[in-house]
Amino acid sequence: MQYLRIEDEIGYSKKRCEIRRRIEDMFLNEGFIQIEPSAFEDFSKYTLLNKRIKRESMVKVISGGSDVLILRPDITTNIIKSLVPRWQDGLKLRLFYSSTVFRSNEASNVREIRQMGAEYLGEASLDADKDVILSALKVLESFNGRFILEMSSSKYINGLLKEIHADEVRQKQLKELIYRKNRYEMINHMEDMKLSKEIYDALADIMNIQGSIEAVKAAARKHCLNEEMEEALKELEELNDFIEKEGGKSYVHYDLSMVTELDYYDGLIFKGYLPNSYRAIISGGRYDSFTEIFGKRVPAIGFSIDIDELTEIKFEEAQ
Numbered sequence: 001m002q003y004l005r006i007e008d009e010i011g012y013s014k015k016r017c018e019i020r021r022r023i024e025d026m027f028l029n030e031g032f033i034q035i036e037p038s039a040f041e042d043f044s045k046y047t048l049l050n051k052r053i054k055r056e057s058m059v060k061v062i063s064g065g066s067d068v069l070i071l072r073p074d075i076t077t078n079i080i081k082s083l084v085p086r087w088q089d090g091l092k093l094r095l096f097y098s099s100t101v102f103r104s105n106e107a108s109n110v111r112e113i114r115q116m117g118a119e120y121l122g123e124a125s126l127d128a129d130k131d132v133i134l135s136a137l138k139v140l141e142s143f144n145g146r147f148i149l150e151m152s153s154s155k156y157i158n159g160l161l162k163e164i165h166a167d168e169v170r171q172k173q174l175k176e177l178i179y180r181k182n183r184y185e186m187i188n189h190m191e192d193m194k195l196s197k198e199i200y201d202a203l204a205d206i207m208n209i210q211g212s213i214e215a216v217k218a219a220a221r222k223h224c225l226n227e228e229m230e231e232a233l234k235e236l237e238e239l240n241d242f243i244e245k246e247g248g249k250s251y252v253h254y255d256l257s258m259v260t261e262l263d264y265y266d267g268l269i270f271k272g273y274l275p276n277s278y279r280a281i282i283s284g285g286r287y288d289s290f291t292e293i294f295g296k297r298v299p300a301i302g303f304s305i306d307i308d309e310l311t312e313i314k315f316e317e318a319q
């Protein structure tokens, strides 16, 4: 963040340092271990891995040997790429980091986005989801008692898309439209696709399935077309019971049309918001099957915190 007055910029940096320390203390107290991810990725391999990250937004770097590398646009991918090939069965790790991701915008300006985040690797059960959700709730609560945690399971949309048997391009288009909440265009697309009535209704209704767990269950159940979609609801229900026991029910909102920019999730997904910002401060989820690309299935779930956005909110509040 660049302010007109150096004094403000220094004030902002001071605030960012305080925020990082506070989150670092929280992670350390909860037993997470700090790691330092690497900054570089291979450009051509990366474009195959994260298909929803646009190529133009990747910041390219040429190595001494003329290979094209990129500065990491995502820390999670970077961590599992390094750990999964050496993974030993039975290992469980709770890790955290404080680092930067790099993205280029349309005007070719490189943005450096500071993130902190946590990853819980090696635990397949919902215990890991609960552990991670609790950490996310604690982080949000420590910065403002009025926050929202939006939750879904990507199994719902993915299960529905499987029924459509759409090719990859079509799936990507549909996800993009759902991501942009562009219902009008989505209906236009669906008209071309000759869908059965059940599938058409499930897709047409997806953006309406939001609210409390009770409301979401009632609206979604009639559209469940396979086990994967059923599983999504069962898991969310169990997580909701846990959150309720922890006293967090009033902060949670469900939205089964949630689509994330990073498309590697295959279970719980969530985003955390604070007042005075429409951008997610926290975002994360479970991504077990994504790890298979690196040679082994390792259960994995985590989230990142947008430190720049959080600092801006807290800095402006203090003015």
Ligand SMILES: N[C@@H](Cc1c[nH]c[nH+]1)C(=O)O
Residues within 6 Å of the ligand: 074, 075, 076, 077, 117, 118, 119, 262, 283, 284, 285, 286, 287, 301, 302, 303, 304
């Ligand atoms: N790396 C993801 C967040 C995440 C961490 N672990 C799992 N997901 C992001 O930047 O949005």
